[in-house]
Amino acid sequence: MAKRRKQCLVGAAVPRLLHLVMLLVALDLVRRCRAASPSSSSSPDAKAMSELARALSGVPSSWKTGSDPCDPEWDGVTCSAGRVSSINLASRGVSGTLPDSLNALTSLASLQLQRNRLSGPLPLLPDLASLQSLFLDGNAFDLLPNTFFAGLSALQEISLDDLPLAPWNLSQDLAAAVGLSKLSASNASLSGTLPDFLGSLPNLNVLRLSYNQLTGPLPSSLAGSSVQQLLLNNQQSRDKLSGRIDVLSAMPQLTMVWLQSNSFTGPIPDLSNLTALESFNVRDNALTGVVPPSLTACPTLRNATLSNNLLQGPFPQFSSKSVTLDIDKGNQFCNSGDSPCDPRVTALLAVAEGFGYPAVLAKSWKGNDPCASWLGVTCNAQKDIIVLNFGSQHFGGVISPAFASFTALRQLYLSNNGLTGLIPDSLTQLPQLQLLDVSNNSLSGKIPAFSSSVTLKLDGNTKLGSDSDSSGGSSSSPSSGMPGSTSGSSGNSGGSKSSSAAMIAGIIVAVVVLVGCSVALFMHYHKKKQEKKFGRVPMGTPPNEPEIVSIGVGGMNGNGGGLGMLYSQSSAGSTGSYMVEAQGMHISIQSLRRATNNFSEDNVLGRGGFGIVYKGDHNGTLIAVKRNQCDLMGKKGQEEFKAEIDVLKKVKHRNLVTLLGYCDDAQERLLVYEYMSGGTLGDHLFEWQSRHEPPLTWKQRLTIALDVARAIEYLHSLAQESFIHRDLKPSNILLDKDLRAKVSDFGLVKLADDNQKSMMTRLAGTFGYLAPEYATTGKVSTKVDVYAFGVILMELITGRKVLDESLPPEDSHLVALFRRGFSHEKNKFLNAMVDQILELDEEAHQSLAEVADLAWHCTAREPYQRPDMSHAVNRVAPLVEQWRPTNCAIEDDGEPSLSLTERLKRWRYDNTNSTTESFDYTSSDV
Numbered sequence: 001m002a003k004r005r006k007q008c009l010v011g012a013a014v015p016r017l018l019h020l021v022m023l024l025v026a027l028d029l030v031r032r033c034r035a036a037s038p039s040s041s042s043s044p045d046a047k048a049m050s051e052l053a054r055a056l057s058g059v060p061s062s063w064k065t066g067s068d069p070c071d072p073e074w075d076g077v078t079c080s081a082g083r084v085s086s087i088n089l090a091s092r093g094v095s096g097t098l099p100d101s102l103n104a105l106t107s108l109a110s111l112q113l114q115r116n117r118l119s120g121p122l123p124l125l126p127d128l129a130s131l132q133s134l135f136l137d138g139n140a141f142d143l144l145p146n147t148f149f150a151g152l153s154a155l156q157e158i159s160l161d162d163l164p165l166a167p168w169n170l171s172q173d174l175a176a177a178v179g180l181s182k183l184s185a186s187n188a189s190l191s192g193t194l195p196d197f198l199g200s201l202p203n204l205n206v207l208r209l210s211y212n213q214l215t216g217p218l219p220s221s222l223a224g225s226s227v228q229q230l231l232l233n234n235q236q237s238r239d240k241l242s243g244r245i246d247v248l249s250a251m252p253q254l255t256m257v258w259l260q261s262n263s264f265t266g267p268i269p270d271l272s273n274l275t276a277l278e279s280f281n282v283r284d285n286a287l288t289g290v291v292p293p294s295l296t297a298c299p300t301l302r303n304a305t306l307s308n309n310l311l312q313g314p315f316p317q318f319s320s321k322s323v324t325l326d327i328d329k330g331n332q333f334c335n336s337g338d339s340p341c342d343p344r345v346t347a348l349l350a351v352a353e354g355f356g357y358p359a360v361l362a363k364s365w366k367g368n369d370p371c372a373s374w375l376g377v378t379c380n381a382q383k384d385i386i387v388l389n390f391g392s393q394h395f396g397g398v399i400s401p402a403f404a405s406f407t408a409l410r411q412l413y414l415s416n417n418g419l420t421g422l423i424p425d426s427l428t429q430l431p432q433l434q435l436l437d438v439s440n441n442s443l444s445g446k447i448p449a450f451s452s453s454v455t456l457k458l459d460g461n462t463k464l465g466s467d468s469d470s471s472g473g474s475s476s477s478p479s480s481g482m483p484g485s486t487s488g489s490s491g492n493s494g495g496s497k498s499s500s501a502a503m504i505a506g507i508i509v510a511v512v513v514l515v516g517c518s519v520a521l522f523m524h525y526h527k528k529k530q531e532k533k534f535g536r537v538p539m540g541t542p543p544n545e546p547e548i549v550s551i552g553v554g555g556m557n558g559n560g561g562g563l564g565m566l567y568s569q570s571s572a573g574s575t576g577s578y579m580v581e582a583q584g585m586h587i588s589i590q591s592l593r594r595a596t597n598n599f600s601e602d603n604v605l606g607r608g609g610f611g612i613v614y615k616g617d618h619n620g621t622l623i624a625v626k627r628n629q630c631d632l633m634g635k636k637g638q639e640e641f642k643a644e645i646d647v648l649k650k651v652k653h654r655n656l657v658t659l660l661g662y663c664d665d666a667q668e669r670l671l672v673y674e675y676m677s678g679g680t681l682g683d684h685l686f687e688w689q690s691r692h693e694p695p696l697t698w699k700q701r702l703t704i705a706l707d708v709a710r711a712i713e714y715l716h717s718l719a720q721e722s723f724i725h726r727d728l729k730p731s732n733i734l735l736d737k738d739l740r741a742k743v744s745d746f747g748l749v750k751l752a753d754d755n756q757k758s759m760m761t762r763l764a765g766t767f768g769y770l771a772p773e774y775a776t777t778g779k780v781s782t783k784v785d786v787y788a789f790g791v792i793l794m795e796l797i798t799g800r801k802v803l804d805e806s807l808p809p810e811d812s813h814l815v816a817l818f819r820r821g822f823s824h825e826k827n828k829f830l831n832a833m834v835d836q837i838l839e840l841d842e843e844a845h846q847s848l849a850e851v852a853d854l855a856w857h858c859t860a861r862e863p864y865q866r867p868d869m870s871h872a873v874n875r876v877a878p879l880v881e882q883w884r885p886t887n888c889a890i891e892d893d894g895e896p897s898l899s900l901t902e903r904l905k906r907w908r909y910d911n912t913n914s915t916t917e918s919f920d921y922t923s924s925d926v
């Protein structure tokens, strides 16, 4: 060393002026000399550290290349036994790319480079077998190589949050890091699924992988793991994390569970073994079922966030008042916390629990009234549940013994699912049970001893009835639900009341609503854009053979969504394609969200077969937005949607609800109609007492009858084409504030070619209003609507629903009763049957008799015996003129003297001369 110094300090005698310069040069030489041949005592890591120092800018000034990083220790560097054991450059504004030579620091235990501006790819570090802490978060690294974790088996803490990495996966290499306690990599483009090995890392405490692109389920290996903080929220991938969260119940150490904004399904599991749980956030998933007491009673809980799921049952009451809650939005609780839930709801939830709380039920089962079109549930007039149909729903799980609590249950359909376990003995105690269909499941065990009056359908359960006569005579009756006739000649055995059995069969058909999706089947047409406003829509050739008439059981109001399997089984011929012209009717989803207060529950007007109708305010115009539930609809629903738009854009009549626009978003399909403030005819006719409204007067009923007749006449005889409504009923007749009627729900309209006025079709409609020939053969013609109109006239006269289960069976079907009585003693019958609430003078009596006569003709058994709709208009119109209310101008927006043909002529004339203005019969402009 001394010799080397002598060599270097050559300039000792130069003049003073140059002294300083020479000194600097000398220092530089010294540095170079040392770098060129490192001293034997310098750290073996000096070279790697120098490369690191050179590769980065912004390192501390003590990081001098060539100097020993351990002697003295560079800023942020600690050494042990002459080796670099830790590097900490956190938050120092360092930039650059990490060099491969980092891999030479084989004693490195801690590398803390977080919150800098480091960029480029991460180097491979296979030799850093001592590395325990790796903090790289908050940099600009762009690549984490697949084999990055190979060799890093001592890792205990990893922090890779907020890195703009290319998508990467958690590789199996990390499984070797058995000491890992914290893995944090949120917002780091982590993709793929959660690997199983995570559950086998015995010390893993913190698993924080939020805001990534993860997909798939929580691995079941997490059961028994020691994870305390499970933060997997807000996955950005399309499918997000999904599946059930049952494994949580077996993770006793959990303190924080953040799973929000994913796609988890199924119920919140029993959390009673989680003795340290503080924060439970599952907001914005699709969780179903009842919130378990183990969560609400959890003593350590500090906050619980459950909003925007499909949680069911009573509104959860948390025992500790200090819990911060977010639970009230977007769930399906049956109450709001003050009143108990209906016992029928509680029992149905137990049934759903048996199936594992399927989402399809949770979506449909809203509120506290199972008779309000709940999927699969059919009630009678006393609101007893008489039919439960859960056929073909892909349900798993078991048959809950809770079915035994529906004491009025007559028919239970569970066929074509994946149900396992036993048929509960308790089902034999159902006193009214007539049919149990469990065919095509995976049930096992003994068949309980049902009474002989119960028809059992057990086929397709290979393990069932091993110790009894499983294949006996029990499943002999033909496939149920095929209508024999409208009066329901059913094959029910052993009933004391056979007419009541017939009635029941009737009800089964009644509740059928064949999902309107199927309607679109025949509509194969190709239409040139802008051809003409009422352009002809040629029909596809109707099939020669009758299509299968599928009948199923759903909610009273046409809970079609639940019957998905029924229509999906025959999908031939649904290849029609549509060209829907947009022409300014498209409304953005954003503006509909705004209009409906983001589809707020408060805006719900009603729920129907395909979705929910919301009230909205679109730039000052009140609208009704029909939001289709896509997931329940599938392709058929999409076709139906297009068909509905197509039909609605063609038909314009002041007695038809006007389509104002539509929205065909990626996920959403919405129709925007004019808003009708008066509710439905059904409300006014049958529910006026509970709605605290005055009953409709005879004048008002007549006017409504005329409005409906005109609407249907228009549909039937417009230009050269015919539209058939097929589902005319009081709940499809909407009233405005003046109680003028408009016909709605064109989802079921059938286009009929003029030459082909009757054709075979799938059954769609509502029993009670179904013409006999339609119900039995599926033959549809305009006379189907005439029949339904006749039924509605009867309801207007009597104030009675067409089907009234509360009456003795022989009186419960209004049409049968009416036709019987009317043909015997007309006047006596009318006096007995007329709605007692009506105050009628002599003149009114006459008009009522006239309408009754029309109703009788309209409901004639044979279609050809029924009049045309124009005949109906001609008979009702004079009665209305006679009864024209003084305070309400009936013909305010049209010329009453013009016949339909004249109107049409005028319209055609208008239409050829103007592109926007339409037909004087139009109620409002689009």
Ligand SMILES: *[C@@H]1O[C@H](CO)[C@@H](O)[C@H](O)[C@H]1NC(C)=O
Pocket: 162, 163, 164, 165, 187, 211
């Ligand atoms: C995610 O990381 C990026 C850098 O990769 C950062 O800019 C961004 O702010 C982070 N986002 C969140 C929500 O932290």
Ligand SMILES: *[C@@H]1O[C@H](CO)[C@@H](O)[C@H](O)[C@H]1NC(C)=O
Pocket: 146, 167, 168, 169, 191, 192, 193
């Ligand atoms: C990540 O995993 C997924 C599925 O496991 C795989 O398809 C993909 O190729 C993997 N990506 C990488 C970068 O390894």
Ligand SMILES: *[C@@H]1O[C@H](CO)[C@@H](O)[C@H](O)[C@H]1NC(C)=O
Pocket: 249, 250, 270, 271, 272, 273
């Ligand atoms: C809770 O832990 C006990 C004991 O390990 C176990 O028997 C029980 O099944 C656990 N409960 C749940 C809901 O997992």
Ligand SMILES: *[C@@H]1O[C@H](CO)[C@@H](O)[C@H](O)[C@H]1NC(C)=O
Pocket: 256, 278, 279, 302, 303, 324
């Ligand atoms: C819920 O708990 C977590 C963790 O304890 C906390 O960060 C968060 O702010 C809490 N949220 C509310 C709304 O109190």
Ligand SMILES: *[C@@H]1O[C@H](CO)[C@@H](O)[C@H](O)[C@H]1NC(C)=O
Pocket: 415, 416, 439, 440, 460
């Ligand atoms: C059960 O499955 C068979 C074969 O798939 C089918 O033919 C039968 O119609 C199914 N039974 C019922 C009741 O749907």
